[in-house]
Amino acid sequence: MKLSNLILISIAAMAIFYIQLWNPTIVTPLYLILLGAGIVYGHYKKDINMTHISSFIFILTALSPVIFETGLIDYMTPAENKLLQGTMIYGIQLLISLAIVIVLIFRVQLSRKLSNSPNIQLTHFDGVFHWLYMYTSFIYLLALLENIAWSYFEMKSWTFIYDNFEGLIYIAWALCCGALLTMMILSAREGGTQASRAS
Numbered sequence: 001m002k003l004s005n006l007i008l009i010s011i012a013a014m015a016i017f018y019i020q021l022w023n024p025t026i027v028t029p030l031y032l033i034l035l036g037a038g039i040v041y042g043h044y045k046k047d048i049n050m051t052h053i054s055s056f057i058f059i060l061t062a063l064s065p066v067i068f069e070t071g072l073i074d075y076m077t078p079a080e081n082k083l084l085q086g087t088m089i090y091g092i093q094l095l096i097s098l099a100i101v102i103v104l105i106f107r108v109q110l111s112r113k114l115s116n117s118p119n120i121q122l123t124h125f126d127g128v129f130h131w132l133y134m135y136t137s138f139i140y141l142l143a144l145l146e147n148i149a150w151s152y153f154e155m156k157s158w159t160f161i162y163d164n165f166e167g168l169i170y171i172a173w174a175l176c177c178g179a180l181l182t183m184m185i186l187s188a189r190e191g192g193t194q195a196s197r198a199s
Helices: 003-021 024-044 048-069 082-105 107-114 126-151 160-190 192-197
Strands: none
Touching: 024 048, 024 160, 048 082, 048 107, 048 126, 048 160, 082 107, 082 126, 107 126, 126 160
């Protein structure tokens, strides 16, 4: 099967699955589990590129639930100040997403700092993941601006991003999982780091 077909099947399957769930308390842990599976599988196949890509995304993505669920930033207060509340929620998520973009853009250089493996190199998938997180960063920025318009300027009809926020983010997560699954399939078919270079 061609790579393009594998990617389409993987992405379609993940998108359909995520859209059916539509619940952040389910989707976020599931996303982290799939990223964790990528880490484990990459380590098992000795594919340093897959391991590092999955690890970087996992660690930074896990920051968001850790920050919010442990109360490091209590997004439930002050409930009366919707501007501050929305700025905290979307601002932190935007910063995390931008951090993922930067890490993924410089992934090869960072991987070489962390490991002496001669197999660390730019893969075709490196060109996919940072664009997905550039998209999520754009969504978080729009959500932040929309919240300002809604809460500060009283533009109460501006709720498009708010009403569709989960779905807009889940699209990127589904694409990310689809790309990761494709990496795993190629690694299984062709073996190790050669798979991550295949096109």
